[in-house]
Each structure stands twice: as C-alpha cells, then as structure tokens.
Amino acid sequence: MPPKIEDYRFGSITIDGKQYKEDVIIFPQGVKDGWWRKEGHSLDPADLDEVIKDKPEIFIVGCGANGTMKVPDSTRKWLENQGIELQAMPSGEACKTYNELAGNKKVAAGLHLTC
Numbered sequence: 001m002p003p004k005i006e007d008y009r010f011g012s013i014t015i016d017g018k019q020y021k022e023d024v025i026i027f028p029q030g031v032k033d034g035w036w037r038k039e040g041h042s043l044d045p046a047d048l049d050e051v052i053k054d055k056p057e058i059f060i061v062g063c064g065a066n067g068t069m070k071v072p073d074s075t076r077k078w079l080e081n082q083g084i085e086l087q088a089m090p091s092g093e094a095c096k097t098y099n100e101l102a103g104n105k106k107v108a109a110g111l112h113l114t115c
Helices: 045-054 073-081 091-101
Strands: 005-009 012-015 018-020 024-027 030-033 058-063 085-089 107-112
Touching (some): 012 024
C-alpha cells in the first residue's frame, strides 16, 4: 500500500504517522525526506533523478503553501518526454490529489512544505 498523507500544514507534513519538517518526495514504496533542489524555488530535471528511476505514471508537485516554487516549461516538457504526467499545484491541494490518486495509479509526489 502506498504511503498516506495524514496532515499537511505550513512547514510540516505527517505521512503514515511520521512527521516531516523538510521537503519530501513520496514514492509508492516510501518517503525520502530532505528533498533539496538545485535552485530552491524552481524545479529542474536534475532534481528528479530518483523520481525518473522509479518511473511513476504521475508526478505531483506541491509548489508550497502559496505556490511559490515554479515548474519551468522546460522541466514540464522533459517529464512529458519521460512518459510521466505532471500535476503541479499548491502543496495543500497536492496532498489531497496525491491521496486520491495513489491507490489507483503509480504516483510519486515532490512536496515543498513552506512558501
């Protein structure tokens, strides 16, 4: 069973009973905390090596509480070329979308917890 997001608040997320205070990537088989990006508020293909190796059908990006993190068109096209559907939105909405989709498809999520 994929991880389940139980709670998200600015700067904090609880997944399967464990609280995280750093950005995370959720994979079908577990969670990687301390997700750091090459450019903090911009998503670059170099930030997604582990996601690509896992080959999800859908990658959900939580762009922060206020949507501050951006996903450039070049990154969107790169993911599309990898055969991965991208859904980018504010992190609260991303958490809900992840929980809705994770049981039905192979889904990964990269969640920026602040901004």
